[in-house]
Amino acid sequence: MPKGIIENSENYQPGLSIDCVIFGFHDNQLKVLLIKTPYEEKWSLPGGFVPLEQDIDTAAITVLNDRTGMEGIFLRQFSTFGRVKRNDKHFNDLVLEYYKIPKEAGKWFAQRFVTIGYYALVDFLKAIPHKENSKEKIEWIDHKEVPELILDHKEILDKALATLRIELNLMPIGYNLLPEKFTMPELQKLYETILDKKLDRRNFLRKITNIGILTKLDEKKSNVAHKAPNLYSFDKDRYEEVLKNGLNQGW
């Protein structure tokens, strides 16, 4: 709940919210940043409202920045959710009481909300989960162990992941999810984790290098069991170019 919105709801776009599915990658797990609601045993996606004088994309960037401290991140709008009854039971007395929202102001929150979904890919190690208040819990949670979420947030999360899986074929990823220097097995694990399936190591290498966005470094990973794998980095210029023009042409 952003500061000041209760008293100044007239400065926000009515009935419209932003919800962000923030993906990170760690320990070969695809993580999602979730917030524990302080008033019940459910979790939620980090979200926010849209100030009247802010573009929706800017509002999404604000949510992401507030929650992770990160800027200049890959952030993409993927869908808008607007079932009539998606939030009709949400701002009930329990929640209003928790936030100490006066009955009159509560009407604003109880109105029907349509929410715009964005998903982000961020570097797990650089993104520090940031609480809005002391009673809140915000955590990286393995996407396979997502607890019960409020509203239709599970549906939003699932759609984000489905979109990401499709867009994996249309654009390169990894730049915001891996450290600057990374190994081929790490990159492959990222793909495998997102897609939830095994890929052939040798075919993966060929396909990913053919895209032409990787620079093979003259350096090997140190302190590692078994044979030390080579390190790679992204060629930022080519990466951006491919991001813009897309991968698969198809027809």
Added chain:
Amino acid sequence: MPKGIIENSENYQPGLSIDCVIFGFHDNQLKVLLIKTPYEEKWSLPGGFVPLEQDIDTAAITVLNDRTGMEGIFLRQFSTFGRVKRNDKHFNDLVLEYYKIPKEAGKWFAQRFVTIGYYALVDFLKAIPHKENSKEKIEWIDHKEVPELILDHKEILDKALATLRIELNLMPIGYNLLPEKFTMPELQKLYETILDKKLDRRNFLRKITNIGILTKLDEKKSNVAHKAPNLYSFDKDRYEEVLKNGLNQGW
């Protein structure tokens, strides 16, 4: 302007609209259904507002149905547009006067609007453009000859077409754009028109038949110059199946 909204704006989601990019195909042209605004020399996408008791998808179906008389059509949400100033100059005195909107009610229309974009593919011959009032003009216009549009509708239209081109690689199309029986050159022209590029006739046949959604009929097109081409129809079951599962797997 839907009937009754001026007096009953409190029954609609504030600051939220739907805009539909309705594509049809005729004379080897990709057509878009556009509405001439009665108050100035610009055109607009068919759009509408979201009743409080309607899902956004339903509201989009309503817009499409009201404008084309068609139901059960391919309709897809592709993006939401929410720049702050996208409509700040739109509901000016000229427009308010035209619609005879009282100053007080006019505030509702002048507020900041976020719009959800849907695109539809419909059978040009079955979709009959339907006016809302006698002063309105609604027409199929070649997408290459789109006149000046109001607001950011050009941007919305462009994005719809870009999305359609991408989704062409992910799903089959044609079911809603061609008559029940059609020839291979007709189907190819559809693809060429959407993509705005020539495809090789023989390679197209191979690729499209390999998808397994076509039934080759024991019938040739009649009354046609040159050699009569064979007729095909879609195998609806397989078509739906491919629509659901997608075409290109990629990774």
Added chain:
DNA sequence: ATTACATTGCGTCATAATAACACAGTTAAT
């Protein structure tokens, strides 16, 4: 009727992309 022409139907061939797999090199643990 004959011929020219545009278009269709059904091929081929070379190349590129993909899937499946073989084998040797490196390192840590035993």
Added chain:
DNA sequence: ATTAACTGTGTTATTATGACGCAATGTAAT
């Protein structure tokens, strides 16, 4: 020294794609 687990660099078979060739069919011109 041997083994297990992994990396690096291949090969081969299959499939998909891009670029064409050519005969068959029907219209239109002569």
